[in-house]
Amino acid sequence: MNEENRWNKTKLQKILFFVIVIVCLVTIFSMNRSIKSMQQELSMLRQEVGNLHSSVSSDINHISANIESSLKKESSIVSDYSYQVLADKINKAEGTVPLRVMARPKEHKNNLKASFFVESEEGKIFSAQGEEGEGYSFWATIEVPLNNNLKKLSVSFDDGTVQKTEILEEIYELSNRYMMKVDSTIQNMNIMNNNHKLEYSGAVETYFSMNMEGNNYPVSGEIRFQKDGTLIKKIPVNVEKLDDSTGRNNESHDLYIEKYVAGESGVYTTSFNETIAYKKDSLIEIVVIINDNLGFQYKQTIYGERIDENGELYLSDYSNEVIIE
Incomplete structure (x- = not known):
């Protein structure tokens, strides 16, 4: 009988222990969820406070700017x-x-x-x-x-x-207000070495946009292939012609300005396929030149490589900067 009582007592203690453990786990889990919920609410509250602060700061800055502008206008001569x-x-x-x-x-x-x-x-x-x-x-x-x-x-x-x-x-x-924006890049260029001659093929894309006043535009252009500073070949750039003989108010000019003055770029694509003989340390360059109606010339070297005795390109030597003359 005593053995049975001890066994029942032990069993009851185990059950009680498991119940306590389960209650503790449930309590901890519940507290953890509550803490996470509180953290989320606190994060949302901080975000709302931050948004409110930003909104108030923006309103204050706007009001300050308006006041400053009004005071400036009042004190202006x-x-x-x-x-x-x-x-x-x-x-x-x-x-x-x-x-x-x-x-x-x-x-x-x-x-x-x-x-x-x-x-x-x-x-x-x-x-x-x-x-x-x-x-x-x-x-x-x-x-x-x-x-x-x-x-x-x-x-x-x-x-x-x-x-x-x-x-x-x-x-x-x-x-x-008086100069264009011009930039050129080489697209899909392929170079082949054939018996001490380099064969270049690809295309040059030239982008431009008119100045803020809308009073200049390209009138001519060319792509120059040079070796050691000497002109080898030049290819004309087919710029979009504009007849400005009747003044700025003619329809052609207005459409041209509407198309290109508001930051939109015009694009000229010029294909090339040139063969250039080389020797050791030759410098091969591709130079793009665009002339506008105001007399400015926009010159940009878009390719410059030195060649070793085997026709391998071993040194890039160009700035890509647009020089205006």
Whole structure:
């Protein structure tokens, strides 16, 4: 009887132990799920707080920008201004381009005079006296250099007693208003060595987009094969012709501008198949040249390799940079 009681007691203890273990496991599992749920809720809360913070910061920045803009307008001495690059009057010999500027003062007085200034990064000042036009506006044409070193455009009003000056605009990349963007690449080029002669085949794709003013476009182009700096062969690039004899407002020009001025690229594809004899250390180059209607030439070396005595290419020697002349 005692043995049976001990056995029952032991069995009961085991059952109780397993029950306790199961309860503990269930409790731990439940707590773990609760912790994960709390972590997820905390993460979502943090994300919502972050989004709210970003939204508030954006609103504050927007409000600050509006306030700053309003204060700037209120304190400004001009009610309107503009500038335009007269790309069709570029003077390449002098290396200058006319900048046509306009400013209208908020307060007009008799005998008011205006002067315009363009400052370069080197501190050089290019200036012109303004002439009064319609609506109390003042106009001037300033000759500025053909580079991107210009920094800011300013105007000064002088009524004989008080002189006030204001920076109208920071100037960046002025050349985008009178130069095209041009870039060429070689597609599917194949080179075969045959009895100390290299046979080149493939195609050149030339991309271009007009300047911001829409007043320039390609008029001619060619692909040059050179050996050690000497011209071996040139292939014309079939550019899209544009008859501009009737002025910028003709339909052909407008369609051309609509197609290419808004950052969209035109593409010219020119196939080639050339054979060039070589010797040790010969430098073989492929150069693309595009000429625009403003007289600028865009030159880009898109291939340059030195050849060993076996016709193997062993040294790339070109920059791929577009040089504008």
